[in-house]
Amino acid sequence: MTTDDAGRTSVSGVWAVGNVSDATALVITAAGQGAAAASAEWCGPCIRVTPIVEQVAAEHAGVLDVVKVNVDEEPGLAGRHGISSNPAFVVYADGAPAKAWTGTAPKPLLERSLGPFLR
Incomplete structure (x- = not known):
């Protein structure tokens, strides 16, 4: 487990955040890409x-930071990105949303969806 300067904790590159501003800031300012x-x-x-x-x-820690957001606790983030069903994913590149989708998938399909951002 890692703790950053803002007191957020990460377990293997997956960050749990306390509020929407933390989630947005972490993903958008992530080195490289964030999801x-x-x-x-x-x-x-x-x-x-x-x-x-x-x-x-x-498996891709340091290449892609992933922020888990509970939409019941963070409805503002869901609303801002038009998320109306769960699970939903928004991938950021260079500080802007680059790809979004909803639904569950097996690992190979998830990696294929994230492929361009894992390089």
Whole structure:
């Protein structure tokens, strides 16, 4: 586990954030690329894809920072990105949203979706 200067904690490159401004700042200012993985604790597909997201983030730590955002606790982030279903993913490159999608996927498909951002 790692703690940054703002007191946020990371486990293998997956950051848990306390509020929408932290999430946005971390993803947008991430070195290289960043991704926000939006989910909810009650969401079955989110529960299934979370370990896959964590594994991909751990395997690509330092290349892609992943921020897990609970949409029930962070509705502003979901609204700002038009997220209306879970799980949802928004990938940032050079400080701007570069790709977004919703739904769960097996690891190979998730890596294929993230492929351009993992180089």
